[in-house]
């Protein structure tokens with residue numbers, strides 16, 4: 001077939017249509033999502049009664065007992081569209097300050113680097129990508145991150161808190 005001016009125009013139009021059709025896939029990277037997060041604890045008695053020999057950390061056998069944790073991080077959504085994600089984080093505790101770090105998780109069966117002397121996750125070695133720093137009782141902070149699909153941990157890394165179960169996993173799709 002000879003490519004006439006008319007068929008060339010038709011091919012170009014087809015290409016333009018294909019680009020237009022594929023656009024929503026790229027547009028999804030521009031989504032803006034707000035995730036509201038509560039940082040909570042169940043008071044001094046529950047925290048004092050926690051056995052630090054059985055830290056309920058990701059990738060450990062004791063993680064199975066996390067539902068009994070005396071403190072935690074609870075987002076209002078666990079499945080989040082990729083793109084710009086703003087975490088609006090409120091400390092609903094009546095006892096102490098908390099923080100929230102965001103850590104990409106490559107393998108949920110692997111324990112994160114942890115220092116038992118300081119009772120803190122090594123957040124640099126774990127690859128933390130952002131945080132809402134220490135937030136007082138009743139206060140709210142926020143952080144906005146551009147997230148690609150994957151699994152992420154939201155955790156409080158004040159001494160002992162991660163081990164006491166103050167973490168959760170969310171999925172970015």
Ligand SMILES: [Cu+2]
Pocket residue numbers: 071097098099156157158161166
């Ligand atoms: Cu905390």
